[in-house]
Amino acid sequence: MTVTVLVVDDDPAFRGVARRMLAAVGLVVIGEAGTAQTAAAVAQELRPDALLVDVGLPDGDGVALAIQLMALPWRPRVLLTSTDPEAVGPRDVARSGALGFLAKQDLPDAQLELLFAAQ
DSSP states (O other): OOOEEEEEOSOHHHHHHHHHHHHHTTOEEEEEESSHHHHHHHHHHHOOSEEEEESEETTEEHHHHHHHHHTSTTOOEEEEEESSTTSSOHHHHHHHTOSEEEEGGGGGGSOHHHHHHOO
8 A cells, every 4th residue: 555645844955855765665755845834735635644744844833733634534644853853752742643753863764664654
């Protein structure tokens, strides 16, 4: 089964890196967004299975966005990320409903295909 992913980050260079990392493990990036508002709209339109969401967005925070995304009817899987390895704690992750949090520097070593395939 193909897992589709939306990448949400305000840094276009990181979105490109994330796209390549996700594709390398067999995930299909169907879109990108640079703000929380754009991400919410694109998620409604494209209905991704999963989202990689930066915690620090220019128009809001990724934790609040994850809460909003988890309320969507198809309940996409959300993985939070940040350059700051202490950007969110376990309580924030639990409150958001996200799968978890990974610092950006840890993404290359993570088994993203397994995280996003989890139900």
